[in-house]
Amino acid sequence: MxxxxxxxxxxxxxxxxxxxxxxxxxxxxxxxxxxxxxxxxxxxxxxxxxxxxxNFAAVFERANYPHFFLNSVVVAGGSTLLALIIGLPAAYAMAFYPTKRTKDVLVWMLSTKMMPAVGVLVPIYLMFRSAGLIDTRSGLVFMYTLMNLPIVVWMLFTFFKDVPKEILEAALLDGARPVQQFWMLLLPLTAPGIASTGLLAVILAWNEAFWSINLSTSNATPLTAFIASFSSPEGLFWAKLSAASLLAIGPILAFGWMTQKQLVRGLTFGAVK
Amino acid sequence: MLLSPKNPALARPVVAEDEPLINTTPLMAPSVVLLFIWMIVPLAMTLWFSVQRYNLLDPTSVGFAWFDNYEFLLTDPALLNAIKNTIALVVGVLAATVVFGVACAVALDAQFPGRGIARLFCIIPFFVMPTVSALVWKNLLMNPVNGLFSWVLKSVGLPAIDWFSNYPLSSIGIIVAWQWIPFATLILLTSLQSLDREQIEAARMDGARGWTLFWNITLPHLYRSITIVVMIETIFLLSVFAEILVTTSGGPGEASTTLPFLIYKTALLDYDVGGASAGGVIAIILANIVAFFLVRTIAHNLER
Structure with a gap:
């Protein structure tokens, strides 16, 4: 044309x-x-x-910025790792050893994402309070693991589904056991997909604002909640606010750009590829 | 964790026949158990609290309230106002993101120099944490005195607008729409790439141009993806919270208080556990109406 x-x-x-x-x-x-x-x-x-x-120097000096940054890293990284460890076996089982119920299980997992966070704010807050989890990193790691687990399982499932069955069957014919097959063949084959799944989980946890604001006060506060504390002083700190914000979104922008193609798959639960 | 008991069926070199090669229960159990607890326990507690008299500040208020919390909420104009605001925000943002998402997707699907970089620029807002987005818009752009928008308005001879005092809900809507346009763009762009080029060429041969082509070929092709965008966004938009907290805190008055924000205020500022839980149940019901259709669409997709 x-x-x-x-x-x-x-x-x-x-x-x-x-x-x-x-x-x-x-x-x-x-x-x-x-x-x-x-x-x-x-x-x-x-x-x-x-x-x-x-401004960057001021942000680092005054606000204990590295502390909040580290909280974000620990909470986003920890929850992602945990979600991958828990989700990988389940996705593997459903992709390669499907049963009659597999579809129902997948759809059910997805439906747990539909619960609006605010609907369960009260019980979660009270449970966290009585378990001493308010304002702890482990509390947030736990929340974000549950929050991301359905997306992680779904995304891994669609990546595993894309692996040609013939390759796996050939490996079994050669005498490989399922465990070997998983480690030697499947993991290397799907490593890029697992990586994008992890990146998406990191992005979602890093930017999560509802639980981080409501379940942390200072010790475990990640960057989202820390930046929210800038909302009170009007006007005067725009340059410092901008510097702090730029540092907070920088790493995640890089991740986001790296994973933009797989992002669609993850966020639509495989409905759009 | 990945080890499973040895199975005699192992010798058979067939994948996923009638009898599975491995026992999948230990592989599935952690995910299923965790998500099951996550689904049931908070929901049951919300339902339980919602029929209780329970205020964290008032130890004397105990016992069953039955439906008093609901009655109080449902007859309280604040709830109706919050639901109205929630619906206005969700519908407004949905309309804006679909229209601009389609525009961006079509524009970025065309060939032009630097398209890859332009696409990256377009999706930036989606990766910015909501608190940063809201504060940047509130201060740097929408501040009535020093903000960029007021300068632009003044330089064309119009009076500056005090966005968050005069149009609180719309201002929040603009910010949230800006955050979600990239999501719509990304999905619609992916969908456009699967559009049959030959079909377009054929239509062009028949003399279809510009708008005709768009209305008769492109838009129908995008229809399914738009449905998915609308449903997924609705789930997330029903929970918009941080943007409201850092800009207006629900004000002025109750002008930008949505259902999530009302529940937050009732629970963590008024310590009224019973009332907040009743609000939570209402939020869950609203979300589930949408979720029902979304889950059906995606499950249908799984079969293909």
């Missing part, structure tokens, strides 16, 4: 225009992170300035 030059330029302009519009708030925030506080609140806005790193 031949396109005129005008059409080509229009297509590029629309595509880039929409994308930049979507990214603008974050780009603008990233810019503010390198401004001084007075530059950040200046009106008319300042587009060109000598960048400064003082």
């Amino acid at each position: 031949e396109q005129s030059t005008g059409q080509k330029i229009a297509t590029a302009l629309v595509g880039w225009g929409l994308s930049l519009l979507m990214a603008f708030p974050i780009l603008w925030m990233a810019l503010a992170a390198f401004k001084t506080e007075s530059q950040a609140i200046a009106s008319p806005p300042i587009f060109f300035f000598a960048p400064t790193l003082e």
Whole structure:
């Protein structure tokens, strides 16, 4: 299909225009992170300035930032690892040794995701309180593991389903036992899929805000809840807020970009591939 | 954990025949048991508390309230207001994300230089934690004095808008829509890539152009994906919380209090466990109406 030059330029302009519009708030925030506080609140806005790193230094000094960052890493990483350890065997069993009930089990697992968090806020809060889990990392790890487990199982299931049956049968014919087959053949074959599953779980746990705000107060507070504490002081700390935010979303943006293709599969439970 | 008892059937070189090669129970058990507890226990407790007189600040209020909590909630204008706000937010955000999601997906499906990078830019908002998104919009963009929007409005001669005081729910809606447009875009883009190019070429041969092509070929093709986007987003949008907490805290007055926020206020600010649980039950019922259709669609998909 031949396109005129005008059409080509229009297509590029629309595509880039929409994308930049979507990214603008974050780009603008990233810019503010390198401004001084007075530059950040200046009106008319300042587009060109000598960048400064003082906001990042201030964030690290004052807010105990590394502590919150570490909480996010531990909580997101720990819950993902746990969900993978628990979910992998189940996904494997359902993908390769399906029974009549497998479909029902999968659909049921999915339906546990449909419970709105706020509907069970009260019992979870009370249970956490009596178990001494409020404001602990292990409490949040536990919550996020349960939150991500259905997605992890589903995503792994669809990746395992994509493995050609013939390869596995050939391995069994060669005398490999199911356990060997799993470790030597299946894991290497599906490693990219397992990795994207893990990345998606990390992203979801890292950005989770409802439980982190309601179940942590200071010790276990991850970055989402820490950033929420910036909501009270109006105005004056925009540059520092931007710097703290940029540090908080940086790693996850990188992960998100890496996993964008598999993301669709995970978030739609395999309904769109 | 992965080891299973040796099975005589092992010798048979067939995968998944009538008798499985391995015992799958120990593989399934951890996931199934955990999710089963996760499904049953909090739900049962919510139901139980919702018929109890239970206030954390008032130890004298104990015993069965039966349906008093529900009666109190259902006759309280705050609940009706919160449900109205929730529905307005969900429907508004859904409409915006579908329209802009389709626009972005179609625009980013076309060939142009730097398309890969443009796509990455477009999906940024989805990976930004909700508290950061809300604070960036609240301060850097929508602040009535120093925000970028007020400067833009002033420079074209319009009065600045105090977004969160005058249009609290719409402002929150704009932020949430911005967060979810990339989700719609990603899914619809994936779906567009499976669109039969020959079909488009054939339609072009027949003289279909631009809008005709879009309405008659592209949009019908996207229909199923749009349904999935709508259902999945609804589940998540029914629980929008952090964006409200850091921008308006449900105010001014109750203008931007949604059902999740009302429950949060009742439970953790008023310590009324019974009332909050009754609200929780209502939220669960609302979500399940949507979930029913979503689960059916996905289960149907599994069969193909």
